[in-house]
Amino acid sequence: MFFYTRYPSSNMLKTYFSDVKFNRCITSQLIKWFSNFREFYYIQMEKYARQAINDGVTSTEELSITRDCELYRALNMHYNKANDFENVG
Template identity: 55%
Template structure:
């Protein structure tokens, strides 16, 4: 079976999103186990472990400055909101329900920005150098 460029892009997108949500669940569970009581107490900064893990995964070669102009301005905010949504669901016992993550995906999808045009360019990495 031949894989088209579009299929590869879709598969890459799904894999990237899957990693993101796995990390959110992991860190939300960690916060619950550490006794965090309120989702508003969870904050994400450039120094946060979760931010570092995401940066290492998505920016392996450090082509993008963590706070540079290529990073969407609300990225940190979306990470923080995603973490809080997972935390609230886990803390509230929603994770025992079969499709408990769907409501989180729906909330977070509203925060999505369109993919910047420069990311779509075939020579994107060359533009960063």
């Protein structure tokens, strides 16, 4: 969800998190949390793209993400800090 909108609406949050009892504070915190996740993701993508351009990549076919890639490592460490989710690939 956070890939598509910077600040999800309260209605969108209520749709995805029906078990949460919303109030102004909780809604505000969730909006900020999703915004921060989205911002981190796009910052990492931009860093990866800039590095690829500096390395002479001229086509998307030349790009690949592997488990050894710095981008993969950075995203996994940020979004899966406790290693709750097994990474496939």
